[in-house]
Amino acid sequence: MIWFSLIPWEYGVRNLFRRPVRTLLTLSGLTTVIVLVFIVIGFIRGLENSLTASGDPQVALLFSLGMGENLEYSSIPMRSSELVAASVAGIKEFKDRKYVSPELYLGTQIELPEQGQSSMGLVRGVTQSALLVRRQVELESGGWPAPGEVLIGTLVSTKLGFTDQQLAVGQNILLEGRAWRISGTFSAADSAFESEIWCRLDDLQQAMKRQDLSLVAVTMNSPADFPDLDLFCKERLDLELQALREINYYQGLKKDYGPIRMLAWLVVFLVSGAGVFAGLNTLYGAVVGRTRELSTLQTLGFLRRAIVISLIQEGVLLSTAASLIAALIAVFLINGVAVRFTMGAFSLQIDSISLLIGCGVGVLLGLLGAIPPALRALRLPVVDGLKSV
DSSP: OOOSOOOOHHHHHHHHHHSHHHHHHHHHHHHHHHHHHHHHHHHHHHHHHHHHHHOOTTEEEEEETTOTTOGGGOOBOTTHHHHHHHHOTTBOEETTEEOEEEEEEEEEEEEOTTTOOEEEEEEEEEOTTHHHHOTTOEEEEEOSOOTTEEEEETTHHHHHTOOTTTTSTTOEEEETTEEEEEEEEEEOTTSGGGGEEEEEHHHHHHHHTOOOBSEEEEEBSSGGGHHHHHHHHHHOGGGOEEEEEHHHHHHHHHHHTHHHHHHHHHHHHHHHHHHHHHHHHHHHHHHHTTHHHHHHHHHTTOOHHHHHHHHHHHHHHHHHHHHHHHHHHIIIIITTOEEEETTEEEEOOOOHHHHHHHHHHHHHHHHHHHHHHHHHHTTSOHHHHHHOO
């Protein structure tokens, strides 16, 4: 219970409109800071969501023993996929068709014919069995690639730095010295697959002059069947295979990108700190210009603590308004924006957690930025405050 009279709520609200220029400048500064916070948080959430969406708990990956988690450098015999399908129980099956996808996965240079543009891209050679194992993949336009054609993920243009028009259906790209026609585009529920170019496995093997595979992706009936697959790899020493749950593979990538996430949170802290100091500077100027007004309130009988609460109220109101404006900007202009990254590309994600953190930081900026100026202004004796200009 408060044992002193508070300044009416309306007084603080009216003060914000009495100085429209200063209020607008402070509001703009706070909004800019909070938008920057939303961008960094959207980056963190987008990266985490992309890696999380890429892992399927029922899918396991078989690749070269001793390769760690570097699928691009893996090389296993072509017959591995047939041996796995025939030897391992627990593999999901539909109408006598096993959910086994042999794949060749690599990073290579992608060029645009007659335009002189090139960039490093991710290419996956697959068969139609990939659609059984990669359940999140959906065809958005065009059709499955015929010989000499490729299927483009929705984020490939961002990954390569090309325009969507340059990678539209019917256009050509240069890959491994050959021209490939784009047959269609696909999405994959915001997973890392959207940054990849898919083509027929036999076509890519011919272009690369390779007869091996990078990995075999297998869908098990249940995660509990994974030990059977692991046992197969340990028994067939001649194949030199290791098995890893796909979800564990992408969790490993999350750990690899841990320092980047820490750096991003450090940026949030630094940006927020800059916002606090900017708010302090602005509010100091605002409070110093109201010295006579604050002294008059003390003369009328209001305690200093009541005046401090009123000033904090103004700062929180302003920061709350800035948070709401920044949240609208984030939802409508930042959410879904695609960005390039080492793993490919992903979309910034402004979800409920991002909004909660961003708005929380915004309100905290207003609170921390209002307290020191208010306390400093009220240290001046009332008589001297009434004489100030």
